Amino acid sequence: MFDFIFxxxxxxxTHQLPKDIKKCVIIAxxxxxxxxxxxxxxxxxxxxxxxxxxxxKEWFKFPFKGLMTKLGALPIDRTKNxxxxxxxxxxxxxxxxxxxxxxLLLITPEGTRxxxxxxxxxxxxxxxxxxxxxxxxxxDYAKKECGIDKxxxxxxxxxxxxxLIMDFYKNVTGKNPENFALxxxxx
Numbered sequence: 001m002f003d004f005i006f007x008x009x010x011x012x013x014t015h016q017l018p019k020d021i022k023k024c025v026i027i028a029x030x031x032x033x034x035x036x037x038x039x040x041x042x043x044x045x046x047x048x049x050x051x052x053x054x055x056x057k058e059w060f061k062f063p064f065k066g067l068m069t070k071l072g073a074l075p076i077d078r079t080k081n082x083x084x085x086x087x088x089x090x091x092x093x094x095x096x097x098x099x100x101x102x103x104l105l106l107i108t109p110e111g112t113r114x115x116x117x118x119x120x121x122x123x124x125x126x127x128x129x130x131x132x133x134x135x136x137x138x139x140d141y142a143k144k145e146c147g148i149d150k151x152x153x154x155x156x157x158x159x160x161x162x163x164l165i166m167d168f169y170k171n172v173t174g175k176n177p178e179n180f181a182l183x184x185x186x187x
Contacts, residue, residue: 006042013046015147017135022102025127026051026148028137030174031108036139043146051106054093090125097130119183128154136165142173162186
């Protein structure tokens with residue numbers, strides 16, 4: 001279904017994730033509309049890659065568990081450990097990478113379809129701690145193009161790495177351009 005809508009709407013995939021990449025954090029931007037999901041799924045199907053995403057483990061119950069599993073969701077357990085501490089989302093995601101031979105984890109750094117001027121930074125720290133690249137996924141409505149273009153290997157120099165990421169997205173147009181902002185808080 002997603003392939004059909006993707007093709008019918010005149011979209012194309014212009015860049016693909018290299019076949020030898022088995023583990024990475026894929027960031028998907030801009031995220032300004034519910035249509036992003038439809039076109040992203042169409043593009044991922046055309047690229048023949050299966051991405052996963054994380055949700056709270058509470059969503060993995062009837063009646064949602066089957067649908068969430070089919071869509072590629074992975075449950076995150078953030079309950080308290082025996083010592084009373086709580087595992088954070090970043091560490092829980094790093095564990096997902098450490099416990100799998102392959103994982104292409106899709107994250108939307110904006111965290112919402114509304115405009116935000118500061119992105120969530122978890123994607124960066126997951127990639128850094130898991131020692132995997134960040135793949136720059138894009139949905140460009142002005143050109144009707146989707147893809148996964150550039151790989152950024154986090155160096156630990158957050159400001160320098162984020163500048164590379166921001167430079168990539170500065171010419172990408174979301175469905176609702178007014179809802180997309182580059183994060184310049186690191187400068």
